[in-house]
Amino acid sequence: MGADSEDAVKQLSLLMEQVEAPLKRSFQNVHQGYPKETLTRFLKAREWNVQKTYKMIVDSLNWRIQNEIDTVLERPIVPVDLYRSIRDSQLVGLSGFTREGLPVFAIGVGYSTYDKASVHYYVQSHIQINEYRDRVILPRLTQQFGRPVTQCIKVLDMTGLKLSALSQIKILTSISTVDDLNYPEKTETYYVVNVPYIFSACWKVVKPLLQERTKKKVKVLSGSGRDELLKIMDYSALPHFCRREGSGSSKHSSSDVDNCFSPDHAFHKELYGHIKEQASHRELIKMGSLHVSIPEPDPNDAKIVEAIEAEFQKMGDQDPPANSHKAE
Known part of the structure; x- marks a missing residue:
């Protein structure tokens, strides 16, 4: 960081020392011992x-307090069948780690349907x-590498993306706004793979609307992206949909433990087990979904959603080419 950025961190640190005690406690959960990196x-x-x-952080800490985010890991989604339904329709998982130690989160954008539970459960699961x-x-x-590890990478699988995905724009916007x-800045790079025509068309419209900082983070890869991803991670860390060129499918059966979207995958078993264990320490477990208030999206994000909706509408009025190709 340059002198100006160091000075900004110092100024912000002084402001954060003046916030009320509840916000300070919540901030500890956010920074996990690394306030400078978080600021x-x-x-x-x-x-x-x-x-x-400063306003952004204070708003975020108030949001955490008002929505009980600091205890969200003590709120298992029950019954377990409901949790499994969410995993089957909100495809996300941890496939491994890069050679630099960043977690690799895989997201099945095209095949996620968000149709097995209320929006509140999907937002709760995401949080x-x-x-x-x-x-x-x-x-x-951070402990393992002896240096702060504060970011992850995300691999977005676009296999199966259809015009019907327009119905999911609202929930995706809610999650994105949260x-x-x-x-902020928790994802170092977004890798987009298995790109169909529909994504390529939308990307051309959306890309000019993105902030330069965001634009630099998005890398649209050819095919399954396997060869490019192998430059930063071992084969064992590749999401299943990247492992062989042309496979492209991110669907899974609930018993497929090699598929990182499956509730039987090691990551999801560990996560759900952790939440159940934390809940067991509480005398009273709140049942039902966590109703998180969704802040208003940034006006520029609203423009992006409008652009996607308009492009989907345009494609709905014509037959898009059947072949897939890499986005420009």
Whole structure:
């Protein structure tokens, strides 16, 4: 960091020392012993403007307190059949780690349907994965490597993406807004693989609307992306849908333990087991979904959603080419 950025961190640190005790306690759950790195992430998200960053952090900490985020890892989604249904329709998992020690999160964008539970359960599940990543996985890696590990990479599988995905825009926008405002700069790079025509068309429209910082993070790879991803991770860490060129499928059966989306995969078993264990320490477990308030999205994000909707509408009025190709 340059002198100006160091000064911004110092100014922000002084402001954070003045916040009330409940916010300080919540901030400890966020920074996990690395406040400087956390303040830097939020500063990047607000282009190093100290006052805007301070407001962002305080808003985020108030959101955590009001929505009981600090205890979300004590709220298992029950019954277990409901949890398994969510895993079958919200495809996300941890496939391994890069050689530098960053967690590799795989997301099955095309085949996620979000149609087996209320939106509240999907948001709760997403937040639980975020919190488990930030409060369990990353601190463990930080200890292992002897340096702060504060980010992950995400591999987005677009296999199966169809025009019907337009119906999921609202829930995806909700999840994206939660991440943008409360978990900024947690993803180092987004790798997009198995790209169909529909994504390529949308990407051309959306790319010019993205901030330069975000644009640099998105890498659209050819085919399954296997060869490119093998430059930064071992074969064993590749998401299953990248392991052989042309396989492309991110669907799974619930018993497929090699598929990182499966509830029987080691990551999901560990996560669910951790939440159940934490819940067992509480005298009263709240049942039902966690109703998290979703902040208003950034106006620029709203423009992006409008652009996607317009492009989907345009494609709905014509027959798109059947062949897939790499986005420009």
